[in-house]
Amino acid sequence: MKIGELAEKTGCKVVTIRYYEKKGLLTRPPRSKGNYRLYNEADLERLEFILHCRKHEMQLDEIKKLLEFRDHPQRDCTWVSELLSSQIEDINAKIHSLQQLKKQLKNLRSRCDGGHDGETCAIMQGLDDKESCCAVEDDLLKLLGSHKH
Amino acid sequence: MKIGELAEKTGCKVVTIRYYEKKGLLTRPPRSKGNYRLYNEADLERLEFILHCRKHEMQLDEIKKLLEFRDHPQRDCTWVSELLSSQIEDINAKIHSLQQLKKQLKNLRSRCDGGHDGETCAIMQGLDDKESCCAVEDDLLKLLGSHKH
DNA sequence: TCTAATGTCTATAGCGACTATAGAGTCAAG
């Protein structure tokens, strides 16, 4: 299997596959007469593993460790559990901050709905209006803070 | 106000402030005799705006557009609303995928809890055991897919 | 007043995880 086929099967770009090889995540495969990389099923599974980990936002050096573990499953795996725990924590924090963010953006958008003809922007109007302005969350105020208020 | 003071007041690093200037988000401020940048309150508010947007994961070129709009509020603001909508959508997608990911990682971790002495890893054991293995979600199987199964 | 510490300046290089480009070689179909 040449690199293009591997790319197609996995949905990973050709350049990215070569990049993973350069970074030591994929081993250098045998070459054809014409110096083309030749992959087998094991390589495909290894790449799928990598891509799966990447979907999980793992970093390449963490994935590398996981691959080493995969290659030598008899080794101690305590750290794997720890790695997962710290990633789960990271994810919790990320979700929380995204939810906050979403709330704020929705709030902001609601001030600027329904398009606009040219002269008076709902966001700016809202912020010029002290009443409605101060009803909005603190963060929102800061976001366009320098306007008269 | 010198750059260090601005940095302290906003919680933004000095280098980052200079970086924002280079990228055209902050205008080049006047200089002191000794060639130090001198900022005023408006600069501070502008920087806070930028930082707030960054907290919202906006990209610098988007923020730049928002700043231009802030500088010329009479312009059409339809695109602002559209920008916000597309960002809210992005966030929804991100939250969803993070939640999926978290479920998978938790599931995976549960196979590798309680440490390990050296010879038999719970993850690998679980995956070697066809019964328990196939009870796990599809994605998890793939994650350590090349193991006997 | 001198000196040492701190702050600021510019320019450049590095990070992670790719992505794009250039220029060459290889292969299969018409």
Next chain:
DNA sequence: CTTGACTCTATAGTCGCTATAGACATTAGA
């Protein structure tokens, strides 16, 4: 036998910083 698609290597660019080097400015203490 040529055209076009694929592959090769090497290098530079992306984004949003961060780190480093080496020089100049300012400030506090002796």
